[in-house]
Amino acid sequence: MKIQVSNRLERLPPYLFGKLNSLKAQLRRDGQDIIDLGMGNPDKAAPEEVTEKAREVLTDPKAHRYSSSKGIPQLLNEASKFYEKKYGIYLKPEEEIIATIGSKEGISHLSLALLGPGDSVLVPSPSFPIHIWSAIIAGANVITVPLDVDQDTFLSNLFSTYEMLWPKPKLMFLNFPHNPTTTVVDKKFFEEIIRFAIKNEVILVNDFAYADITFDGHKSTSFLEIPDAKKVGVEFISMSKSFSMAGWRIGFCLGNPDIIKALEKIKGYYDYGIFTAVQVGAIIALREHWDETPAHFASIYESRRNVLVEGLNKAGWDIVKPKSTMFTWAPVPEKYKDVGSIRFSQFLMHEAEVCVSPGIGFGKEGENFLRIAMVENEERIQQAVRQIKRAMQNTTPDDIMTRYSGSLD
Ligand SMILES: Cc1ncc(COP(=O)(O)O)c(C=O)c1O
Structure with a gap:
C-alpha cells in the first residue's frame, strides 16, 4: 500500500x-x-553538580511519574530569579514563564498555537530553519526580510516591506544573536521594533538561544529588557548552549501572559512535561551556575x-x-x-x-x-x-x- x-x-x-x-x-x-x-x-x-543532582533524582520512584507540562513550580521560580539576576527584570513564574522541551519544541508549538491558514509571518533571512518551517507546518505563509545589511537598513527595509503587504503579517520571528549569520543588535534595535510592533499589532517572538555565548566583552540585550516588550511578545531561552545541556532538552518561553497561556494550552494536549530529573538538574544550573x-x-x-x-x-x-x-x-x-x-x-x-x-x-x-x-x-x-x-x-x-x-x- x-x-x-x-x-x-x-x-x-x-x-x-x-x-x-x-x-x-x-x-x-x-x-x-x-x-x-x-x-x-x-x-x-553540563556542570558536574547538575548531573549529580539529576542522578540522585533518578533513583526516586516519584520522579518516574509524568511531570508537569508547564514545568514544576520550583523550576519556574528559578527561571524567574535567573532573569532578575541577569537582566533586572521580574517575570511572574506562574503566568509569564513556561518550560519547553528545548526552544525548538517551544517555537514549533507556539507557531501551532498562534498561526493558521491565512496568517503570515515575517522572518529575517537567512534563518534557523524552524523559524520558517514551524510557520509553514502551522499552515501560515512566510515573508522573508534579508538580513545581509546593517541593523538600521534592516529596520527600514522591514518597515517598507510591511507597508506593502496585505493581509498584514500577524507575527515576526527575531533571533539575536542570530543563527546562522552571528548578527548582534543593540537595545535601540529592540526599542524600534517593539514600537513598530505595538503600533501595528504584530506579535514578536525573540529566539535568544545564544544569549550567553558572546565574545570580546560584548553583552547581549534581552528583548524583555525593553519596558513594553511584554505587551507584544515573548522570548525563548535555551539551556542547550549556555549550560551545554543540549541533549537534556530544556528551555523556557517568557513574556506576554496571553502568549504563554496559548503555548501552555497546546502543550497540555501534546506533552506531559520534561522528565523531572532534567527539571531538577536545570534548577541547580540556574541557581548555582547561572553566571560562571x-x-x-x-x-x-x-x-x-x-x-x-x-x-x-x-x-x-x-x-x-x-x-x-x-x-x-x-x-x-x-x-x-x-x-x-x-x-x-x-x-x-x-x-x-x-x-x-x-x-x-x-x-x-x-x-x-x-x-x-x-x-x-x-x-x-x-x-x-x-x-x-x-x-x-x-x-x-x-x-x-x-x-x-x-x-x-
Ligand atoms: C537559533 C536557535 N534556536 C533554537 C535552537 C534549538 O535549541 P534547543 O536545543 O533549545 O531546542 C537552536 C539550536 O541550534 C538555534 O540555533
Whole structure:
C-alpha cells in the first residue's frame, strides 16, 4: 500500500542537513576521519553538580511519574530569579514563564498555537530553519526580510516591506544573536521594533538561544529588557548552549501572559512535561551556575573562534570575527564564489574531511556562505584549517564544478 502523507508534510522539502549528516556518516563508515563542524551540537558536558543532582533524582520512584507540562513550580521560580539576576527584570513564574522541551519544541508549538491558514509571518533571512518551517507546518505563509545589511537598513527595509503587504503579517520571528549569520543588535534595535510592533499589532517572538555565548566583552540585550516588550511578545531561552545541556532538552518561553497561556494550552494536549530529573538538574544550573558556567563556555568558543578565523584568513579567506554564537559565518573564498555553497561544502567534506553547513540551507540569502560550528577542540579546528588549506591548494573552481553535483540527492 502506498502511504499518503499529509499535505502539511508534502509542503516540507527534504531536510538538507539530514542529507549532509548521512553523507558524513557514510564517509566515516568508509574510514574517513571527518572533522564535524556542521551541526551546532555542543561538545562539552553540563556542570558536574547538575548531573549529580539529576542522578540522585533518578533513583526516586516519584520522579518516574509524568511531570508537569508547564514545568514544576520550583523550576519556574528559578527561571524567574535567573532573569532578575541577569537582566533586572521580574517575570511572574506562574503566568509569564513556561518550560519547553528545548526552544525548538517551544517555537514549533507556539507557531501551532498562534498561526493558521491565512496568517503570515515575517522572518529575517537567512534563518534557523524552524523559524520558517514551524510557520509553514502551522499552515501560515512566510515573508522573508534579508538580513545581509546593517541593523538600521534592516529596520527600514522591514518597515517598507510591511507597508506593502496585505493581509498584514500577524507575527515576526527575531533571533539575536542570530543563527546562522552571528548578527548582534543593540537595545535601540529592540526599542524600534517593539514600537513598530505595538503600533501595528504584530506579535514578536525573540529566539535568544545564544544569549550567553558572546565574545570580546560584548553583552547581549534581552528583548524583555525593553519596558513594553511584554505587551507584544515573548522570548525563548535555551539551556542547550549556555549550560551545554543540549541533549537534556530544556528551555523556557517568557513574556506576554496571553502568549504563554496559548503555548501552555497546546502543550497540555501534546506533552506531559520534561522528565523531572532534567527539571531538577536545570534548577541547580540556574541557581548555582547561572553566571560562571555560561561565561566559561563562551570563553572556550571564543578561543576556538580565534583559531578558526585567524587560521582561515591566513589561508586567504575573508572572515569577520563573530561577536556571538557558536558559529562562524564565512563567505566562500572569492576564487570559488561561482561554485556555490553546496558544491564547496561537498568539496570540503570529501577532500578536506571537514563537514560544514552550506549557507543556502538557511535560505537563498545564505548562498555563497558557509556556517562553521565551533564544536570540536582547538587542536581539531587547527587540523581542519590545515586540511582545508591543503585541499584548496590542489583544487581549482573548475575541478569542484566537475567533481561535485551541487545537489545532495
Ligand atoms: C537559533 C536557535 N534556536 C533554537 C535552537 C534549538 O535549541 P534547543 O536545543 O533549545 O531546542 C537552536 C539550536 O541550534 C538555534 O540555533
